[in-house]
Amino acid sequence: TTRLIIDTDTAGDDCFSLLLGLLHPKAKLEAVTICNGNVDFDQQVENALHTIEVTGRGGEVPVYLGSARPLMGRWQAASFHGSNGMSERQFEPAKQRPESKHAIDAIIDLVMANPGEISIIAQAPLTNIALAFLKEPKIAKALKHLWIMGGTDHAFGNITPMAEFNFFVDPEAAKIVLGAGFNITLSTWTLTLKSGSFDAATVDAIEKLDTPLSRFYMQVTETPRRVAFERYGETISTHPDSLTCAMAIDESLILESAAVVVDVEVGGDLSRGHSSVYPARLVERWPDRDANARIVRTADTKGFANMMMSVLA
Numbered sequence: 001t002t003r004l005i006i007d008t009d010t011a012g013d014d015c016f017s018l019l020l021g022l023l024h025p026k027a028k029l030e031a032v033t034i035c036n037g038n039v040d041f042d043q044q045v046e047n048a049l050h051t052i053e054v055t056g057r058g059g060e061v062p063v064y065l066g067s068a069r070p071l072m073g074r075w076q077a078a079s080f081h082g083s084n085g086m087s088e089r090q091f092e093p094a095k096q097r098p099e100s101k102h103a104i105d106a107i108i109d110l111v112m113a114n115p116g117e118i119s120i121i122a123q124a125p126l127t128n129i130a131l132a133f134l135k136e137p138k139i140a141k142a143l144k145h146l147w148i149m150g151g152t153d154h155a156f157g158n159i160t161p162m163a164e165f166n167f168f169v170d171p172e173a174a175k176i177v178l179g180a181g182f183n184i185t186l187s188t189w190t191l192t193l194k195s196g197s198f199d200a201a202t203v204d205a206i207e208k209l210d211t212p213l214s215r216f217y218m219q220v221t222e223t224p225r226r227v228a229f230e231r232y233g234e235t236i237s238t239h240p241d242s243l244t245c246a247m248a249i250d251e252s253l254i255l256e257s258a259a260v261v262v263d264v265e266v267g268g269d270l271s272r273g274h275s276s277v278y279p280a281r282l283v284e285r286w287p288d289r290d291a292n293a294r295i296v297r298t299a300d301t302k303g304f305a306n307m308m309m310s311v312l313a
């Protein structure tokens with residue numbers, strides 16, 4: 001069993017990562033922590049609580065509120081998932097309420113009480129993870145595994161040409177986290193486009209499941225599917241966050257990966273938030289640089305789709 005904390009700016013695909021964490025038999029979701037990112041902070045909290053409730057498990061997983069703003073960046077909503085992050089669908093307010101403990105303390109307490117046991121899926125800007133590390137640096141070694149959805153493998157971003165959204169919103173936090181000594185796997189936007197997107201046939205198959213969760217899927221992904229079509233000229237449903245969670249639950253979904261030296265550009269007019277990725281085996285002439293992450297280059301799209309379908313069914 002993989003014991004998970006999911007740190008999320010809940011909107012769009014963030015929801016399906018939560019569903020995998022909540023419902024997959026090999027996962028145990030211990031906590032959900034909310035970070036600034038996709039849409040208005042309070043809206044993200046409601047989206048997370050609603051997603052938990054949709055599974056019928058309302059009240060079973062605590063939700064903690066984290067940083068409502070990035071360290072230094074200017075926060076701006078992503079338009080990708082609609083203004084409420086849920087393709088404009090309105091849902092009844094959830095009955096569960098968030099905990100009063102701050103997300104940063106929740107992360108520290110859970111990780112330090114269970115050394116080597118807990119993994120984090122970081123699928124939002126890295127503000128909460130950076131602040132938790134700054135408050136208690138021992139979490140870097142006590143955490144089993146930090147799965148980061150962020151950055152690109154080479155420049156083709158989704159918010160600027162050179163940057164992916166999560167790293168762009170809080171590059172300083174990303175830089176702190178990547179340099180902190182965690183056991184990191186990086187799941188990039190480049191990987192999302194290559195291996196983490198469902199084609200029209202898969203989306204059809206999900207619609208045909210015709211379960212409450214498949215209907216929830218069709219509703220929440222409506223705007224992102226339309227935006228993806230406008231941008232990329234194909235019917236695809238992109239799953240950056242849920243692919244990351246799926247790989248954490250079942251590492252055999254990782255088909256190709258490499259040890260890399262990765263850092264984040266915090267300056268630069270055009271390059272702020274850009275992830276610099278270099279193969280660890282070529283790094284000997286770069287002083288004081290060592291491998292600090294494993295990057296995933298190819299994942300098993302079919303296996304991932306099967307996992308998602310089994311959970312939505």
Ligand code: BDR
Pocket residue numbers: 009011012013014038078080123124149158164165166189240241
């Ligand atoms: C990431 O940015 C957000 O919009 C998504 O939730 C995902 O975490 C993809 O770049």
Ligand code: CA
Pocket residue numbers: 008009010014037123124241
């Ligand atoms: Ca996200």
